[in-house]
Amino acid sequence: MESVTLSALEHYAYCPRQCALIFLEQVWQENGHTMEGRIMHESAHDSSSRLRDGVKIVTDLELNSERLGLHGRADVVEFQRQGGIWRPYPVEYKKGRPKQGCDADKVQLCGQALCLEEMLNVSLTEGALFYGQTRRRLTVKFTEALRCRTEEVARAVHELLEQGRTPPPEQKNGCGACSLKELCLPELASLRAADYVQQLCGENE
Numbered sequence: 001m002e003s004v005t006l007s008a009l010e011h012y013a014y015c016p017r018q019c020a021l022i023f024l025e026q027v028w029q030e031n032g033h034t035m036e037g038r039i040m041h042e043s044a045h046d047s048s049s050r051l052r053d054g055v056k057i058v059t060d061l062e063l064n065s066e067r068l069g070l071h072g073r074a075d076v077v078e079f080q081r082q083g084g085i086w087r088p089y090p091v092e093y094k095k096g097r098p099k100q101g102c103d104a105d106k107v108q109l110c111g112q113a114l115c116l117e118e119m120l121n122v123s124l125t126e127g128a129l130f131y132g133q134t135r136r137r138l139t140v141k142f143t144e145a146l147r148c149r150t151e152e153v154a155r156a157v158h159e160l161l162e163q164g165r166t167p168p169p170e171q172k173n174g175c176g177a178c179s180l181k182e183l184c185l186p187e188l189a190s191l192r193a194a195d196y197v198q199q200l201c202g203e204n205e
């Protein structure tokens with residue numbers, strides 16, 4: 001199985017079309033949101049491993065799962081010594097605030113946890129998402145339901161990339177904040193072709 005990047009899980013969980021546009025059609029549009037996010041990720045990676053209050057902090061850690069065909073990098077993994085072993089605790093940095101009604105960030109974090117479990121032969125109970133806008137950490141429990149959802153998304157991403165077909169646009173709540181909305185044009189999804197032409201002609205009169 002060919003390995004896919006963990007960030008594809010986040011994009012797919014947000015919107016399968018967004019994932020296809022980025023990973024099949026190599027479409028990307030930097031805007032204010034994505035630029036802030038990129039800067040935040042870069043600043044999370046600007047220091048090397050260090051020890052703070054008995055916690056070993058490792059940044060930009062390479063991750064891999066043979067079982068799920070995933071690879072990527074973790075912004076920060078904190079290692080806490082428990083029962084004689086260093087137990088990993090992944091922390092993913094996000095700009096903005098938690099997205100209501102969308103589990104994409106949690107799915108990406110859980111994907112990191114599944115990689116760490118396989119790489120280090122440990123079991124993780126939780127990790128955290130740090131949001132730049134609220135400057136707060138949100139604890140994420142790696143429940144059975146979240147693990148199943150993450151594995152399901154990983155399988156769906158592999159299928160999408162193997163089939164090579166981009167799903168059509170579909171107007172939904174996430175479209176407003178989507179970095180690809182100018183290219184995707186989800187508002188056309190509900191229009192018939194004839195209505196679209198009519199609209200264009202009307203605008204040009």
Ligand code: SF4
Binds near residue numbers: 014172174179180181
């Ligand atoms: S604009 Fe909407 S349908 Fe299009 S890629 Fe973004 S979220 Fe998906």
